[in-house]
Amino acid sequence: MIFASAGSAVGLGNIWRFPYETGQHGGAAFILIYLICVLVLGMPIMISEFLIGRRSRANTAGAYKVLAPRSPWRWVGFMGVLAGFLILSYYSVVAGWTLEYILEAGVNGFAGKSAEDFKGAFIAFSQSPARPLVWLVAFLFMTHYVIVKGVKKGIERFSKVMMPMLFMLILVLVFCSLSLPNADKGLEFLLYPDFSKVNSDVFLGAMGQAFFSLSLGMGCLCTYASYFSKDTDLSKTAFSVGIIDTFVAILAGLIIFPAAFSVGISPDAGPSLIFITLPNVFQQAFSGASVLSYVFSLMFYVLLALAALTSTISMHEVVTAFIHEEFHVSRIAAARCVTGGCIVLGILCSLSLGVLQQAQLFHLTFFDFFDFVTAKIMLPLGGMFIALFTGWYLDRKLVKEEVSNGGTLKVLFFRLYIFILRYIAPVAIAVIFINELGLLG
Ligand code: PFF
Numbered sequence: 001m002i003f004a005s006a007g008s009a010v011g012l013g014n015i016w017r018f019p020y021e022t023g024q025h026g027g028a029a030f031i032l033i034y035l036i037c038v039l040v041l042g043m044p045i046m047i048s049e050f051l052i053g054r055r056s057r058a059n060t061a062g063a064y065k066v067l068a069p070r071s072p073w074r075w076v077g078f079m080g081v082l083a084g085f086l087i088l089s090y091y092s093v094v095a096g097w098t099l100e101y102i103l104e105a106g107v108n109g110f111a112g113k114s115a116e117d118f119k120g121a122f123i124a125f126s127q128s129p130a131r132p133l134v135w136l137v138a139f140l141f142m143t144h145y146v147i148v149k150g151v152k153k154g155i156e157r158f159s160k161v162m163m164p165m166l167f168m169l170i171l172v173l174v175f176c177s178l179s180l181p182n183a184d185k186g187l188e189f190l191l192y193p194d195f196s197k198v199n200s201d202v203f204l205g206a207m208g209q210a211f212f213s214l215s216l217g218m219g220c221l222c223t224y225a226s227y228f229s230k231d232t233d234l235s236k237t238a239f240s241v242g243i244i245d246t247f248v249a250i251l252a253g254l255i256i257f258p259a260a261f262s263v264g265i266s267p268d269a270g271p272s273l274i275f276i277t278l279p280n281v282f283q284q285a286f287s288g289a290s291v292l293s294y295v296f297s298l299m300f301y302v303l304l305a306l307a308a309l310t311s312t313i314s315m316h317e318v319v320t321a322f323i324h325e326e327f328h329v330s331r332i333a334a335a336r337c338v339t340g341g342c343i344v345l346g347i348l349c350s351l352s353l354g355v356l357q358q359a360q361l362f363h364l365t366f367f368d369f370f371d372f373v374t375a376k377i378m379l380p381l382g383g384m385f386i387a388l389f390t391g392w393y394l395d396r397k398l399v400k401e402e403v404s405n406g407g408t409l410k411v412l413f414f415r416l417y418i419f420i421l422r423y424i425a426p427v428a429i430a431v432i433f434i435n436e437l438g439l440l441g
Pocket residue numbers: 008009010011012013014084087212213214215216218220221311312314315
């Protein structure tokens with residue numbers, strides 16, 4: 001259970017999105033607020049998603065129909081499905097980039113290049129109209145294949161080996177990155193908070209990142225929990241997933257920032273950050289041993305693509321299960337709709353980094369717009385409703401029964417958990433939203 005949920009949680013959100021969000025929001029202070037969001041909002045809401053899924057044994061929209069028949073709560077489920085669909089579209093663009101980098105690493109294309117070369121190569125690649133699209137479609141087909149062939153179990157078994165490998169490799173890279181010249185500047189950026197830079201954007205960014213990284217607020221973990229056994233300890237699973245996910249994100253930061261400062265790449269470079277910085281780590285840290293640099297870089301991108309795949313599968317599954325169960329179409333037809341739709345939207349997002357850069361929505365490219373609307377609005381909003389649903393709507397006895405597995409587990413912080421769901425989480429999320437809109441002073 002922990003591995004399946006962690007497979008969904010650990011992905012590009014940790015290794016790609018977390019560092020660039022941290023970089024754009026000033027470093028350590030952002031991380032501190034992020035950690036508070038994970039603990040105070042993430043953990044209780046994750047337990048709630050688990051509980052809703054296991055109690056109802058249904059997909060996310062179906063779950064509300066079971067637990068709250070004929071009520072508007074089902075819209076929370078619908079919003080989650082839509083969020084999953086939109087995230088999958090742009091997430092697959094970035095997942096596709098990892099395939100390009102596998103190829104590049106495989107043909108030893110990083111050898112002998114400088115930081116400027118990597119930057120130029122990434123910009124040329126991501127803005128080119130055709131190449132990223134090929135990888136995007138390839139990645140969505142891979143996800144589609146796993147969903148349709150029902151080989152999810154196989155992938156999960158596979159990821160039980162691969163995830164610890166990714167983790168070990170990340171540890172090696174942290175070590176390499178910290179040994180680069182000027183690495184201490186990056187470390188300082190990560191460890192010394194500068195609260196003068198904290199504004200409403202930082203709060204919204206940290207909250208959105210917490211939801212995104214933990215796969216929360218869109219019913220993904222709810223769908224997974226519908227397969228949990230009645231003995232699964234929900235709080236323990238939530239905390240384990242939270243700890244693994246946070247650890248990987250922080251370690252990713254410890255790789256990226258020392259390296260970025262070392263080679264003079266601005267930490268606020270945005271989505272391109274890891275794709276420009278990491279190849280440098282491989283090049284510089286193993287300068288005396290090109291075989292090591294070759295092997296590690298290839299392994300890293302393969303594992304990153306795999307981590308992305310376990311996440312795209314989880315999003316695809318949410319939408320496919322929903323269409324399959326709610327519209328009574330076959331699973332294959334449902335999966336085809338999802339894959340087809342994501343290809344179309346994904347192409348738009350990908351092109352918006354290059355030829356369609358001028359076509360903007362609310363002053364954002366399609367790619368940024370999708371990211372903003374989902375991670376910073378839909379997921380926290382979904383989380384807020386999940387908190388309200390569990391805290392206020394569901395019978396407290398039912399909640400206690402689920403969290404304690406029918407009274408067999410001791411639940412230490414039950415009252416605190418309910419208090420957070422009822423008051424703290426909804427108010428905190430609302431205040432962050434209102435603050436961002438500029439309505440609070
Ligand atoms: N948590 C995943 C990551 O960090 O890469 C992304 C994600 C997966 C978000 C599934 C939402 C979701 F439902």
